[in-house]
Amino acid sequence: MTKFLENLGRDGLGVFSYFGSLGLLSFRTVASLFSAKFRGGEVLKQMDEFGNKSFPMVAVISVFLGMILAMQSAAALQRVGAQTYVGSLVSLSAVRELSPIFVALIIASRVGASISAEIGSMQVTEQIDALRSLAVNPLSYLVGPRLIAAIIMMPALTLIAIFLFIFGGWFIAVYGMGINSRMYLYQSFRFLVFKDLLIGLFKSFIFGIIIVVVASRQGLETTGGAEGVGRATALSVAFSFLLIVLADLIINAFFYFL
Numbered sequence: 001m002t003k004f005l006e007n008l009g010r011d012g013l014g015v016f017s018y019f020g021s022l023g024l025l026s027f028r029t030v031a032s033l034f035s036a037k038f039r040g041g042e043v044l045k046q047m048d049e050f051g052n053k054s055f056p057m058v059a060v061i062s063v064f065l066g067m068i069l070a071m072q073s074a075a076a077l078q079r080v081g082a083q084t085y086v087g088s089l090v091s092l093s094a095v096r097e098l099s100p101i102f103v104a105l106i107i108a109s110r111v112g113a114s115i116s117a118e119i120g121s122m123q124v125t126e127q128i129d130a131l132r133s134l135a136v137n138p139l140s141y142l143v144g145p146r147l148i149a150a151i152i153m154m155p156a157l158t159l160i161a162i163f164l165f166i167f168g169g170w171f172i173a174v175y176g177m178g179i180n181s182r183m184y185l186y187q188s189f190r191f192l193v194f195k196d197l198l199i200g201l202f203k204s205f206i207f208g209i210i211i212v213v214v215a216s217r218q219g220l221e222t223t224g225g226a227e228g229v230g231r232a233t234a235l236s237v238a239f240s241f242l243l244i245v246l247a248d249l250i251i252n253a254f255f256y257f258l
Helices: 002-035 040-052 055-080 083-124 127-133 138-176 181-190 194-220 225-257
Strands: none
Touching: 002 138, 002 194, 040 083, 040 138, 055 083, 055 138, 083 127, 083 138, 083 181, 083 194, 083 225, 127 138, 138 181, 138 194, 194 225
């Protein structure tokens, strides 16, 4: 029993320590942006990485998910003669939940892993120490541009994903179920309110911060050579997924439940 309580306490302190380190890294990164020269070229490069290079995967998955949700919802709604509400179900799901979280998971697995691997490789080869010896703040140099890019591009990608999600549902509803196109579009936007869109974009904003901060922390604390880089990359993706879902739960509880 004593051993169990010791392990429980140690794990609990570890969780608090981890969240504290994320908060401290976020604060220091934001503070460093005001004291360092703005690197517009690097920000644009990272925006291309987050946005342009991630767009094809986001677009394809969004359309397919819209199709899948329309198929699944149609099977249930047809039983009660309410298949015309497929558009409402697809659009509400896309705006409130599915588009923000799936975009975040895609970016975490693609860009977040890349950030962790790149910074981790620099850490184990002592390039981070070299930056410090040249009086360059690693946070403003490495983390800052990525954080700015994520804050800008995550809501933009989410907005595009929402429309592609609805388009995927439209394709199945119109050509697979014979629902009138105007009726589908009318139902798609009938129950949406501006609050839903704002909350969806706010989620993507928070998710972008989580991805960059978690990936950067794992990279900056990498040890053990190539094996350590691989471990840091895997943990970056796993922790990002966990924190994205946790943040989604908290935001939904705050705006829709409490």
